[in-house]
Amino acid sequence: xxxxxxxxxxxxxxxxxxxxxxxxxxxxxxxxxxxxxxxxxxxxxxxxxxxxxxxxxxxxxxxxxxxxxxxxxxxxxxxxxxxxxxxxxxxxxxxxxxxxxxxxxxxxxxxxxxxxxxxxxxxxxxxxxxxxxxxxxxxxxxxxxxxxxxxxxxxxxxxxxx
Amino acid sequence: xxxxxxxxxxxxxxxxxxxxxxxxxxxxxxxxxxxxxxxxxxxxxxxxxxxxxxxxxxxxxxxxxxxxxxxxxxxxxxxxxxxxxxxxxxxxxxxxxxxxxxxxxxxxxxxxxxxxxxxxxxxxxxxxxxxxxxxxxxxxxxxxxxxxxxxxxxxxxxxxxxxxxxxxxxxxxxxxxxxxxxxxxxxxxxxxxxxxxxxxxxxxxxxxxxxxxxxxxxxxxxxxxxxxxxxxxxxxxxxxxxxxxxxxxxxxxxxxxxxxxxxxxxxxxxxxxxxxxxxxxxxxxxxxxxxxxxxxxxxxxxxxxxxxxxxxxxxxxxxxxxxxxxxxxxxxxxxxxxxxxxxxxxxxxxxxxxxxxxxxxxxxxxxxxxxxxxxxxxxxxxxxxxxxxxxxxxxxxxxxxxxxxxxxxxxxxxxxxxxxxxxxxxxxxxxxxxxxxxxxxxxxxxxxxxxxxxxxxxxxxxxxxxxxxxxxxxxxxxxxxxxxxxxxxxxxxxxxxxxxxxxxxxxxxxxxxxxxx
Numbered sequence: 001x002x003x004x005x006x007x008x009x010x011x012x013x014x015x016x017x018x019x020x021x022x023x024x025x026x027x028x029x030x031x032x033x034x035x036x037x038x039x040x041x042x043x044x045x046x047x048x049x050x051x052x053x054x055x056x057x058x059x060x061x062x063x064x065x066x067x068x069x070x071x072x073x074x075x076x077x078x079x080x081x082x083x084x085x086x087x088x089x090x091x092x093x094x095x096x097x098x099x100x101x102x103x104x105x106x107x108x109x110x111x112x113x114x115x116x117x118x119x120x121x122x123x124x125x126x127x128x129x130x131x132x133x134x135x136x137x138x139x140x141x142x143x144x145x146x147x148x149x150x151x152x153x154x155x156x157x158x159x160x161x162x
Numbered sequence: 163x164x165x166x167x168x169x170x171x172x173x174x175x176x177x178x179x180x181x182x183x184x185x186x187x188x189x190x191x192x193x194x195x196x197x198x199x200x201x202x203x204x205x206x207x208x209x210x211x212x213x214x215x216x217x218x219x220x221x222x223x224x225x226x227x228x229x230x231x232x233x234x235x236x237x238x239x240x241x242x243x244x245x246x247x248x249x250x251x252x253x254x255x256x257x258x259x260x261x262x263x264x265x266x267x268x269x270x271x272x273x274x275x276x277x278x279x280x281x282x283x284x285x286x287x288x289x290x291x292x293x294x295x296x297x298x299x300x301x302x303x304x305x306x307x308x309x310x311x312x313x314x315x316x317x318x319x320x321x322x323x324x325x326x327x328x329x330x331x332x333x334x335x336x337x338x339x340x341x342x343x344x345x346x347x348x349x350x351x352x353x354x355x356x357x358x359x360x361x362x363x364x365x366x367x368x369x370x371x372x373x374x375x376x377x378x379x380x381x382x383x384x385x386x387x388x389x390x391x392x393x394x395x396x397x398x399x400x401x402x403x404x405x406x407x408x409x410x411x412x413x414x415x416x417x418x419x420x421x422x423x424x425x426x427x428x429x430x431x432x433x434x435x436x437x438x439x440x441x442x443x444x445x446x447x448x449x450x451x452x453x454x455x456x457x458x459x460x461x462x463x464x465x466x467x468x469x470x471x472x473x474x475x476x477x478x479x480x481x482x483x484x485x486x487x488x489x490x491x492x493x494x495x496x497x498x499x500x501x502x503x504x505x506x507x508x509x510x511x512x513x514x515x516x517x518x519x520x521x522x523x524x525x526x527x528x529x530x531x532x533x534x535x536x537x538x539x540x541x542x543x544x545x546x547x548x549x550x551x552x553x554x555x556x557x558x559x560x561x562x563x564x565x566x567x568x569x570x571x572x573x574x575x576x577x578x579x580x581x582x583x584x585x586x587x588x589x590x591x592x593x594x595x596x597x598x599x600x601x602x603x604x605x606x607x608x609x610x611x612x613x614x615x616x617x618x619x620x621x622x623x624x625x626x627x628x629x630x631x632x633x634x635x636x637x638x639x640x641x642x643x644x645x646x647x648x649x650x651x652x653x654x655x656x657x658x659x660x661x662x663x664x665x666x667x668x669x670x671x672x673x674x675x676x677x678x679x
Contacts, residue, residue: 046377046391053383076510099350099533101343101512113514114347115530116667127600129532129614131357131607 056151062144071105078102079137079148088159091137091148092123098130203474215412219470220477222431223423232484233297239488240290247283257393259386262337263506281496287329289492291521294325302645305561306422312552314414317407319549324404331396333519342507343516345384349375351537358534361608424562428469514665523659524652530667531614540616555641566638577643581650584622588615589658593669623647
């Protein structure tokens with residue numbers, strides 16, 4: 001086997017990288033990027049594609065004796081239902097916008113047992129750390145049977161005639 | 163013809179070998195021979211997998227009671243106790259909401275010694291929080307965070323955060339009222355960056371808070387997914403993290419030349435009994451490390467073993483003593499007081515007041531002004547401030563001395579007054595006169611988030627320590643002031659949260675004044 005003599009390298013030419021150095025570096029970078037993307041991929045696992053939470057909609061019957069402006073809180077639910085004088089029905093969430101405790105009904109409105117935020121019965125913040133008003137929830141239904149969707153908020157002041 | 167020795171019977175050899183087994187076993191266990199001389203004891207420490215994190219000789223200064231009060235070893239001991247009792251509890255604990263509470267009840271009322279083991283687990287965790295905090299204060303006030311131990315101070319902060327994380331995830335597991343509402347509040351604190359993104363109006367496409375909450379709960383409600391996640395954090399992820407950090411922490415102590423001590427410690431420790439002679443008659447100028455010549459400031463360069471004693475037995479007796487005292491304290495507390503178990507988790511009604519365990523009540527007091535600043539912002543600022551201390555205070559005088567020598571204690575005393583009075587004054591003002599929302603009802607949320615009693619207090623402490631740096635022309639003075647104020651603020655807020663907050667987080671002078679229901 002004959003080989004051709006290598007052309008003499010000019011002093012301005014860059015130092016050639018040895019082939020085995022190149023292969024070594026390339027495999028190191030390949031391993032590092034494989035690890036990086038594998039880690040990124042694994043990080044996706046704790047974030048579910050479908051949430052396992054129960055349905056956010058529920059249906060209740062409004063009591064006939066409900067006075068205008070008086071809240072009706074269905075047992076076990078964190079929602080206050082109201083019926084105003086003209087028959088408009090609306091629902092205010094009773095989950096504190098500060099850190100998620102269930103607020104307690106008082107004569108003026110609601111009070112949070114955890115950090116002392118206070119709200120009017122329309123949900124406006126009057127005191128404490130809560131950053132936002134209690135959200136109003138979407139209400140649908142007919143007659144005295146109303147369906148509340150805890151997953152959908154509506155503009156405060158939205159009342160539905162049933 | 164010479165007489166041939168009768169061949170040795172294999173049975174006889176077998177018998178002799180069998181008789182020799184105990185001695186051979188001892189010889190193979192102690193590779194350098196039975197540890198009964200200084201030399202074999204050194205080999206023993208050096209060659210033992212469990213002991214080799216120790217250096218074979220320990221400086222007498224490190225063994226003085228006043229140097230460490232044994233707080234680091236006590237923290238480790240408390241961790242080991244929680245580890246052992248925790249594994250025992252895992253025999254019966256079931257991490258699922260329907261049965262978690264019942265399994266704790268079983269442990270408490272049915273399982274033999276279950277109540278004691280659970281009590282010890284809970285008390286050892288509390289002891290660990292206390293000793294870790296005190297150990298941090300000790301390290302700070304003896305200037306042990308200084309060069310070359312800056313990095314170990316950061317590892318120590320990681321250990322503090324992991325310890326608090328272990329405590330938090332621990333009390334979530336029984337799925338009682340405390341657990342349920344702590345998970346709810348904890349997950350919402352993680353979500354509290356929304357306080358900012360909502361106010362700016364970008365939550366729709368940039369919602370780090372929501373992602374935090376989703377990752378913690380594995381769902382958008384508190385349920386079985388959340389419990390499994392916190393269980394996994396409590397028994398696997400956080401203990402592994404803690405163990406890894408501890409390994410680095412201890413190894414660095416070793417590599418940074420043992421515990422910090424004053425430059426003239428050799429001269430100041432009591433004269434050891436027996437003959438003492440210098441090993442190096444001339445100052446050594448070089449050491450050999452991995453066959454390459456090393457010069458410079460490695461802690462052991464040019465130093466002989468004067469002032470040191472063999473770690474075995476002196477250091478090991480001290481460590482064993484602290485371990486036994488910690489066990490005694492945990493068992494005694496466990497016999498006196500039962501670990502609490504509240505009512506079964508009720509998603510409809512939180513307890514009133516819903517209070518965290520004592521070590522988070524200072525945080526809860528701050529969170530009651532703003533979720534984001536109290537739960538994430540100020541803790542981050544405090545951690546960054548504490549982490550920066552060894553990099554800002556590069557002075558060297560007074561290292562290894564309590565309060566850094568003369569002038570230190572008066573400065574700490576003054577800072578204690580500043581720290582206590584300003585935190586009491588600001589909290590009392592907010593309690594008596596309310597805060598921005600009560601004065602200006604429609605004030606923008608961002609203003610309340612960034613200007614609340616917690617941030618004002620943090621600012622006062624920062625300004626005070628900058629003033630100290632100027633007044634004494636010393637970064638060490640600033641560091642002393644900042645750390646002392648941090649401790650005082652923590653203590654004041656914790657006491658207010660523990661004793662003076664009642665239903666709806668309203669201020670009461672005594673629980674006797676709480677409204678009856």
